[in-house]
Amino acid sequence: MRKYVIMGVQGSGKGTQGLMLARDFDLVQISVGDVFRWHVQNHTKLGAQVRRIMRAGALVDDDLVDAVVRRRLDEHDWNYGFVIDGFPRNPVQAEFFLESYDIDGVIHLDLPDEEVWRRVLARRLCSRCGMDYNLIAHRPKDEGRCDVCGGELLSREDDTTDALTARLREYHGKIDPVLELFRGKEFVVTVDARPDKMTVQQEIRKHLDLAPYQL
Numbered sequence: 001m002r003k004y005v006i007m008g009v010q011g012s013g014k015g016t017q018g019l020m021l022a023r024d025f026d027l028v029q030i031s032v033g034d035v036f037r038w039h040v041q042n043h044t045k046l047g048a049q050v051r052r053i054m055r056a057g058a059l060v061d062d063d064l065v066d067a068v069v070r071r072r073l074d075e076h077d078w079n080y081g082f083v084i085d086g087f088p089r090n091p092v093q094a095e096f097f098l099e100s101y102d103i104d105g106v107i108h109l110d111l112p113d114e115e116v117w118r119r120v121l122a123r124r125l126c127s128r129c130g131m132d133y134n135l136i137a138h139r140p141k142d143e144g145r146c147d148v149c150g151g152e153l154l155s156r157e158d159d160t161t162d163a164l165t166a167r168l169r170e171y172h173g174k175i176d177p178v179l180e181l182f183r184g185k186e187f188v189v190t191v192d193a194r195p196d197k198m199t200v201q202q203e204i205r206k207h208l209d210l211a212p213y214q215l
């Protein structure tokens, strides 16, 4: 069983890298952001709460994240392990998480803030089918239209300049101490997140003693 945490600022490729690991090693990928987005899209009570917070450009409250993650992990559908991103969010959660789940490693995707700006503001989402695009790395054939369904491409509601400024400030304020704690316990593998996704994935695997990614 393998249990990993992926940490990195928004736009650092946590979701992509997590998926590449999960597919190969039969891990369950748990993205706290995706879980919340699901609640928003399905108009749950939790979704309404999250939507209000995101509109204000803030990060979702730690206790709420904690509750959602625990509920998700309690489903015990992760026979071969999991890879989680968006959690833990403070040193107390981090300590608890390490002890309860016997984590094998923390992958830190390192990305400078200026690169975060460039990447996040280039993101688009299909308003019809939900397909993700990026005007830098994954351009649609017709600008503004989804290649799959022809739906209109929009920025995510939470990808505005003000919201990103607030998120970066909160990220460093909250997550840097968590990384410090993990580093103190020698769990952290830091990988430069700027190269292409394959290079980043191979680098992660090298550090974790995993077999290289095969095309």
Ligand SMILES: [Zn+2]
Pocket: 126, 127, 128, 129, 130, 131, 146, 147, 148, 149, 150, 151
């Ligand atoms: Zn679409």
